Amino acid sequence: MQTHELTLVVNGEERCARVAANATLLDVLRDHLDLTGAKNGCNMGECGACTVLVDGRPVSSCLTMALAVEGRRITTIEGLAGDGRLHPLQQAFLDHGAVECGFCTPGMVLTAKALLDEVPEPSEEEIRVYLRGNLCRCTGYAKVVEAVVAVIGSLGEGCRA
Numbered sequence: 399m400q401t402h403e404l405t406l407v408v409n410g411e412e413r414c415a416r417v418a419a420n421a422t423l424l425d426v427l428r429d430h431l432d433l434t435g436a437k438n439g440c441n442m443g444e445c446g447a448c449t450v451l452v453d454g455r456p457v458s459s460c461l462t463m464a465l466a467v468e469g470r471r472i473t474t475i476e477g478l479a480g481d482g483r484l485h486p487l488q489q490a491f492l493d494h495g496a497v498e499c500g501f502c503t504p505g506m507v508l509t510a511k512a513l514l515d516e517v518p519e520p521s522e523e524e525i526r527v528y529l530r531g532n533l534c535r536c537t538g539y540a541k542v543v544e545a546v547v548a549v550i551g552s553l554g555e556g557c558r559a
Contacts, residue, residue, distance in 0.1 A: 409477025424459035435475035435504040446532030449505035475504035494545040498536035
């Protein structure tokens, strides 16, 4: 199978990989770049476990062709923490018990970050609607919504920290 050299900006760092033409972004992140936070839950874009941000927007990396995002800015859960500290959303998920098995957590956190970047003070209903593409079998969502609500207003202009 023919391969292509791919360059992505992942978590602020330019990364290169030689990939098959049919490689998904999820394949590249996990198998070539050793970034395993995004998970393959359904391989159909229905569960949200593979969510990453592409230019700040949440996408299902299992459905996104890697070559289609060449040169774009990719943020994974591994890229949120900085200077040895968790991102405020990551900390809120821990503080509010919104992490149980953890399988869906990276996608939930990244989707919540995209929401707060777009709508700095969303209502609980807006949070629930925005997160509807992220399935969780453990938390029942109440603690997830509590965690997102907890950071509203504490980040100034959205969640760009």
